[in-house]
Amino acid sequence: MIFAWLHLKSCEPPPSQQGEQIERLIISKHVKINRRWLPLNALRAFEAVGKQLSFTGGAATLSVSQSAMSRHVSALEDLLGELLFERDAGRLALTPAGTELLAVVSKSFERIEQTMNAIRDESVPARAMRLHVPPSFLQQLFMPMLGEFRRDHPEIRIDICSANVTGLPPTEIDMAIIYDRPNVDDWVTDLLWMVRVEPLCSPETAKAAKGKSMQEFLVDQELLHLKLDNQPRDLLWSDYLRRQGVSVSAKGGLAFDTSVALAKYAMASGGVLLGDVDMFASEIEKGLLVAPYDAVIEDGYGYYLKLRADDLADPAVAAFRTWLIGQFSSFNP
Known part of the structure:
Protein backbone atom coordinates (compact mmCIF):
# COMPACT_ATOMS: atom_id res chain seq x y z
CA MET A 1 0.00 0.00 0.00
CA ILE A 2 1.33 3.47 -0.93
CA PHE A 3 1.04 6.49 1.37
CA ALA A 4 1.56 10.15 0.49
CA TRP A 5 3.97 11.77 2.96
CA LEU A 6 3.41 15.47 3.67
CA HIS A 7 6.55 17.44 4.42
CA LEU A 8 6.52 21.17 5.17
CA LYS A 9 9.48 23.06 3.76
CA SER A 10 12.03 24.36 6.24
CA CYS A 11 10.30 27.71 6.70
CA GLU A 12 6.56 27.42 7.36
CA PRO A 13 4.70 30.55 6.19
CA PRO A 14 2.98 32.54 8.95
CA PRO A 15 -0.72 31.95 9.65
CA SER A 16 -1.64 34.99 7.56
CA GLN A 17 -0.40 33.16 4.47
CA GLN A 18 -2.71 30.18 4.23
CA GLY A 19 -1.19 28.71 1.08
CA GLU A 20 1.32 26.40 2.82
CA GLN A 21 4.16 25.12 0.63
CA ILE A 22 3.92 21.33 0.76
CA GLU A 23 6.27 18.85 -0.80
CA ARG A 24 5.02 15.31 -1.35
CA LEU A 25 7.29 12.32 -0.91
CA ILE A 26 5.89 8.89 -1.68
CA ILE A 27 6.82 6.28 0.92
CA SER A 28 5.99 2.61 0.61
CA LYS A 29 4.38 1.14 3.70
CA HIS A 30 6.68 -1.89 3.72
CA VAL A 31 9.94 0.13 3.55
CA LYS A 32 11.70 0.27 6.91
CA ILE A 33 11.93 3.79 8.32
CA ASN A 34 15.47 5.10 8.47
CA ARG A 35 17.17 8.36 9.43
CA ARG A 36 17.77 9.44 5.82
CA TRP A 37 14.18 10.56 5.50
CA LEU A 38 12.91 11.00 9.04
CA PRO A 39 9.87 13.32 8.80
CA LEU A 40 11.24 15.94 11.19
CA ASN A 41 8.65 18.64 10.54
CA ALA A 42 5.82 16.18 10.97
CA LEU A 43 7.37 14.97 14.23
CA ARG A 44 7.60 18.59 15.41
CA ALA A 45 3.93 19.01 14.58
CA PHE A 46 3.02 15.80 16.40
CA GLU A 47 4.98 16.89 19.48
CA ALA A 48 3.28 20.28 19.60
CA VAL A 49 -0.19 18.74 19.27
CA GLY A 50 0.65 15.98 21.76
CA LYS A 51 1.80 18.42 24.42
CA GLN A 52 -1.21 20.67 23.96
CA LEU A 53 -3.69 17.87 23.18
CA SER A 54 -5.07 20.34 20.69
CA PHE A 55 -4.50 20.97 17.00
CA THR A 56 -5.31 24.64 17.55
CA GLY A 57 -2.88 24.93 20.45
CA GLY A 58 -0.18 23.03 18.60
CA ALA A 59 -0.59 25.22 15.53
CA ALA A 60 -0.24 28.35 17.67
CA THR A 61 2.94 26.96 19.24
CA LEU A 62 4.63 26.54 15.85
CA SER A 63 2.91 29.53 14.17
CA VAL A 64 1.44 27.43 11.37
CA SER A 65 -2.11 26.70 10.29
CA GLN A 66 -4.27 24.13 12.01
CA SER A 67 -4.93 22.37 8.71
CA ALA A 68 -1.20 21.89 8.13
CA MET A 69 -0.83 20.39 11.61
CA SER A 70 -3.71 18.03 10.97
CA ARG A 71 -2.23 16.87 7.66
CA HIS A 72 1.16 16.25 9.25
CA VAL A 73 -0.29 14.14 12.06
CA SER A 74 -2.57 12.19 9.70
CA ALA A 75 0.35 11.45 7.38
CA LEU A 76 2.47 10.31 10.32
CA GLU A 77 -0.33 7.98 11.42
CA ASP A 78 -0.57 6.63 7.88
CA LEU A 79 3.16 5.97 7.78
CA LEU A 80 3.13 4.16 11.12
CA GLY A 81 -0.13 2.35 10.50
CA GLU A 82 -1.22 3.35 14.02
CA LEU A 83 -3.45 6.07 15.41
CA LEU A 84 -1.53 8.50 17.59
CA PHE A 85 -4.58 10.31 18.93
CA GLU A 86 -8.08 9.31 19.88
CA ARG A 87 -10.45 11.90 18.47
CA ASP A 88 -13.79 12.10 20.27
CA ALA A 89 -16.17 15.03 19.82
CA GLY A 90 -13.34 17.45 19.28
CA ARG A 91 -11.32 16.21 22.26
CA LEU A 92 -7.90 14.64 21.79
CA ALA A 93 -6.22 11.94 23.86
CA LEU A 94 -2.96 10.16 23.14
CA THR A 95 -3.18 6.48 22.26
CA PRO A 96 -0.58 4.09 23.74
CA ALA A 97 1.41 4.44 20.51
CA GLY A 98 1.16 8.22 20.71
CA THR A 99 2.27 8.27 24.35
CA GLU A 100 5.30 6.13 23.53
CA LEU A 101 6.30 8.21 20.52
CA LEU A 102 5.76 11.57 22.25
CA ALA A 103 8.16 10.73 25.08
CA VAL A 104 10.94 9.81 22.63
CA VAL A 105 10.33 12.71 20.26
CA SER A 106 10.25 15.31 23.03
CA LYS A 107 13.42 14.05 24.63
CA SER A 108 15.24 13.82 21.29
CA PHE A 109 14.36 17.38 20.27
CA GLU A 110 15.26 18.65 23.73
CA ARG A 111 18.71 17.07 23.59
CA ILE A 112 19.37 18.33 20.08
CA GLU A 113 18.41 21.84 21.17
CA GLN A 114 20.57 21.75 24.31
CA THR A 115 23.58 20.25 22.55
CA MET A 116 23.46 22.79 19.72
CA ASN A 117 23.20 25.64 22.23
CA ALA A 118 26.12 24.24 24.19
CA ILE A 119 28.24 24.01 21.02
CA ARG A 120 27.32 27.51 19.91
CA ASP A 121 27.87 29.09 23.31
CA GLU A 122 30.53 27.47 25.46
CA SER A 123 29.15 29.30 28.49
CA VAL A 124 25.99 27.20 28.36
CA PRO A 125 26.40 24.41 30.97
CA ALA A 126 25.72 20.79 30.18
CA ARG A 127 22.15 19.59 30.52
CA ALA A 128 21.12 18.70 34.06
CA MET A 129 20.13 15.08 34.61
CA ARG A 130 16.57 14.90 35.97
CA LEU A 131 16.22 12.40 38.79
CA HIS A 132 13.14 11.43 40.78
CA VAL A 133 13.61 10.10 44.34
CA PRO A 134 10.83 9.13 46.80
CA PRO A 135 10.73 11.53 49.79
CA SER A 136 11.52 9.01 52.55
CA PHE A 137 14.32 7.40 50.53
CA LEU A 138 15.72 10.86 49.83
CA GLN A 139 15.75 11.92 53.47
CA GLN A 140 16.81 8.67 55.11
CA LEU A 141 19.37 7.24 52.68
CA PHE A 142 20.04 9.25 49.58
CA MET A 143 21.18 12.61 50.96
CA PRO A 144 24.45 11.25 52.45
CA MET A 145 25.08 9.14 49.35
CA LEU A 146 24.49 12.09 47.04
CA GLY A 147 27.27 14.07 48.68
CA GLU A 148 29.71 11.28 47.87
CA PHE A 149 28.59 11.18 44.24
CA ARG A 150 29.00 14.94 43.93
CA ARG A 151 32.56 14.75 45.23
CA ASP A 152 33.40 12.07 42.67
CA HIS A 153 31.49 13.68 39.77
CA PRO A 154 31.36 17.47 40.27
CA GLU A 155 30.90 17.95 36.53
CA ILE A 156 27.49 16.22 36.47
CA ARG A 157 24.55 18.49 37.16
CA ILE A 158 21.51 16.87 38.78
CA ASP A 159 17.99 18.23 39.24
CA ILE A 160 16.17 16.20 41.89
CA CYS A 161 12.40 16.04 42.22
CA SER A 162 10.54 14.16 44.91
CA ALA A 163 6.88 13.18 44.93
CA ASN A 164 4.67 10.90 46.96
CA VAL A 165 3.90 8.39 44.23
CA THR A 166 4.04 4.64 43.93
CA GLY A 167 5.90 3.76 40.76
CA LEU A 168 6.98 6.27 38.10
CA PRO A 169 6.09 9.95 38.54
CA PRO A 170 4.08 11.77 35.85
CA THR A 171 6.81 14.38 35.29
CA GLU A 172 9.51 14.25 32.59
CA ILE A 173 12.60 12.53 34.03
CA ASP A 174 15.82 10.87 32.90
CA MET A 175 16.03 8.41 35.79
CA ALA A 176 13.86 7.47 38.74
CA ILE A 177 14.32 5.67 42.00
CA ILE A 178 10.85 4.31 42.68
CA TYR A 179 8.98 2.48 45.40
CA ASP A 180 6.82 -0.23 43.85
CA ARG A 181 6.07 -3.90 43.46
CA PRO A 182 7.96 -5.84 40.78
CA ASN A 183 6.55 -5.23 37.31
CA VAL A 184 7.50 -5.58 33.66
CA ASP A 185 7.63 -2.55 31.36
CA ASP A 186 9.83 -0.96 28.69
CA TRP A 187 12.18 0.68 31.20
CA VAL A 188 15.59 -0.67 32.22
CA THR A 189 15.03 -1.70 35.85
CA ASP A 190 17.60 -2.41 38.57
CA LEU A 191 16.52 -3.67 41.99
CA LEU A 192 18.21 -1.72 44.78
CA TRP A 193 16.66 -3.63 47.67
CA MET A 194 13.45 -5.32 48.77
CA GLY A 300 6.49 -7.39 48.32
CA TYR A 301 7.56 -3.81 47.68
CA GLY A 302 11.05 -2.65 46.81
CA TYR A 303 13.13 0.28 45.62
CA TYR A 304 14.12 0.19 41.96
CA LEU A 305 16.20 2.35 39.65
CA LYS A 306 14.46 2.89 36.30
CA LEU A 307 15.59 4.56 33.09
CA ARG A 308 14.96 4.30 29.37
CA ALA A 309 17.38 2.12 27.43
CA ASP A 310 18.37 4.87 24.99
CA ASP A 311 19.37 7.11 27.93
CA LEU A 312 22.26 4.78 28.72
CA ALA A 313 24.09 6.53 25.87
CA ASP A 314 24.19 9.64 28.08
CA PRO A 315 27.52 9.53 30.00
CA ALA A 316 25.97 11.24 33.05
CA VAL A 317 23.13 8.74 33.23
CA ALA A 318 25.46 5.77 32.74
CA ALA A 319 27.87 7.05 35.41
CA PHE A 320 25.11 7.61 37.95
CA ARG A 321 23.57 4.20 37.32
CA THR A 322 26.92 2.44 37.76
CA TRP A 323 27.62 4.37 40.95
CA LEU A 324 24.19 3.79 42.52
CA ILE A 325 24.16 0.05 41.77
CA GLY A 326 27.61 -0.13 43.37
CA GLN A 327 26.32 1.61 46.47
CA PHE A 328 23.53 -0.89 46.97
CA SER A 329 25.53 -3.95 45.97
CA SER A 330 27.44 -3.39 49.22
CA PHE A 331 24.30 -2.37 51.15
CA ASN A 332 23.91 -4.88 53.96
CA PRO A 333 20.37 -4.91 55.41
Missing part, protein backbone atom coordinates in the same frame (compact mmCIF):
# COMPACT_ATOMS: atom_id res chain seq x y z
CA VAL A 195 11.66 -3.71 51.67
CA ARG A 196 11.61 -5.62 54.98
CA VAL A 197 9.07 -4.51 57.57
CA GLU A 198 7.94 -5.19 61.12
CA PRO A 199 5.98 -3.26 63.77
CA LEU A 200 8.00 -0.31 65.11
CA CYS A 201 7.11 2.15 67.85
CA SER A 202 8.60 4.45 70.46
CA PRO A 203 10.29 2.91 73.55
CA GLU A 204 7.43 4.23 75.67
CA THR A 205 4.79 2.54 73.51
CA ALA A 206 6.83 -0.68 73.43
CA LYS A 207 6.53 -1.02 77.23
CA ALA A 208 2.89 -2.08 76.71
CA ALA A 209 4.09 -5.13 74.73
CA LYS A 210 5.87 -6.72 77.68
CA GLY A 211 4.44 -10.16 78.41
CA LYS A 212 1.86 -9.88 75.61
CA SER A 213 1.46 -11.59 72.27
CA MET A 214 1.56 -9.42 69.16
CA GLN A 215 -2.21 -9.68 68.86
CA GLU A 216 -2.76 -8.62 72.49
CA PHE A 217 -0.40 -5.69 72.03
CA LEU A 218 -1.67 -4.40 68.68
CA VAL A 219 -5.36 -4.61 69.53
CA ASP A 220 -4.85 -1.71 71.98
CA GLN A 221 -2.60 0.39 69.69
CA GLU A 222 -3.25 2.89 66.93
CA LEU A 223 -1.95 1.49 63.65
CA LEU A 224 -0.23 4.04 61.41
CA HIS A 225 -0.65 3.55 57.67
CA LEU A 226 1.45 4.44 54.62
CA LYS A 227 -0.83 5.65 51.82
CA LEU A 228 -0.20 4.00 48.44
CA ASP A 229 -1.56 5.17 45.11
CA ASN A 230 -4.86 3.53 44.17
CA GLN A 231 -4.67 1.05 47.07
CA PRO A 232 -6.74 0.63 50.26
CA ARG A 233 -5.21 2.60 53.14
CA ASP A 234 -4.90 -0.55 55.25
CA LEU A 235 -3.32 -2.71 52.52
CA LEU A 236 0.14 -3.13 54.08
CA TRP A 237 -1.06 -3.70 57.64
CA SER A 238 -3.85 -6.08 56.59
CA ASP A 239 -1.42 -8.18 54.54
CA TYR A 240 1.16 -8.23 57.34
CA LEU A 241 -1.37 -9.24 60.01
CA ARG A 242 -2.79 -11.99 57.80
CA ARG A 243 0.67 -13.43 57.18
CA GLN A 244 1.46 -13.33 60.90
CA GLY A 245 -1.83 -15.02 61.81
CA VAL A 246 -2.86 -12.01 63.92
CA SER A 247 -6.57 -11.21 64.11
CA VAL A 248 -6.64 -7.42 64.54
CA SER A 249 -8.63 -4.89 62.52
CA ALA A 250 -6.44 -2.57 60.47
CA LYS A 251 -9.22 -0.21 59.39
CA GLY A 252 -8.61 2.58 61.90
CA GLY A 253 -5.61 4.76 62.67
CA LEU A 254 -3.87 7.62 60.92
CA ALA A 255 -2.49 7.51 57.39
CA PHE A 256 0.49 9.49 56.06
CA ASP A 257 2.04 10.08 52.64
CA THR A 258 5.59 9.14 53.66
CA SER A 259 7.36 6.62 55.86
CA VAL A 260 9.34 9.41 57.49
CA ALA A 261 6.11 11.09 58.62
CA LEU A 262 4.93 7.77 60.08
CA ALA A 263 8.16 7.34 62.03
CA LYS A 264 8.20 10.91 63.34
CA TYR A 265 4.61 10.65 64.53
CA ALA A 266 5.26 7.31 66.24
CA MET A 267 8.33 8.67 68.03
CA ALA A 268 6.54 11.85 69.16
CA SER A 269 2.94 10.84 69.75
CA GLY A 270 2.64 7.05 69.89
CA GLY A 271 1.09 4.51 67.61
CA VAL A 272 2.72 1.64 65.73
CA LEU A 273 4.01 1.81 62.17
CA LEU A 274 4.85 -1.05 59.87
CA GLY A 275 8.37 0.21 59.33
CA ASP A 276 11.16 -0.53 56.88
CA VAL A 277 13.83 -1.85 59.25
CA ASP A 278 16.64 -1.03 56.81
CA MET A 279 15.49 2.50 56.10
CA PHE A 280 15.15 3.20 59.83
CA ALA A 281 18.20 1.22 60.94
CA SER A 282 19.79 4.34 62.46
CA GLU A 283 16.69 5.17 64.54
CA ILE A 284 16.47 1.57 65.72
CA GLU A 285 20.16 1.50 66.63
CA LYS A 286 19.79 4.73 68.62
CA GLY A 287 16.73 3.40 70.45
CA LEU A 288 14.40 6.04 69.00
CA LEU A 289 12.30 3.28 67.41
CA VAL A 290 11.83 -0.16 68.93
CA ALA A 291 10.69 -3.48 67.44
CA PRO A 292 8.72 -5.17 70.26
CA TYR A 293 8.67 -8.47 68.32
CA ASP A 294 11.19 -10.17 66.06
CA ALA A 295 8.82 -10.52 63.12
CA VAL A 296 10.48 -9.12 59.97
CA ILE A 297 9.04 -10.02 56.56
CA GLU A 298 9.44 -8.79 52.98
CA ASP A 299 6.18 -7.04 52.11
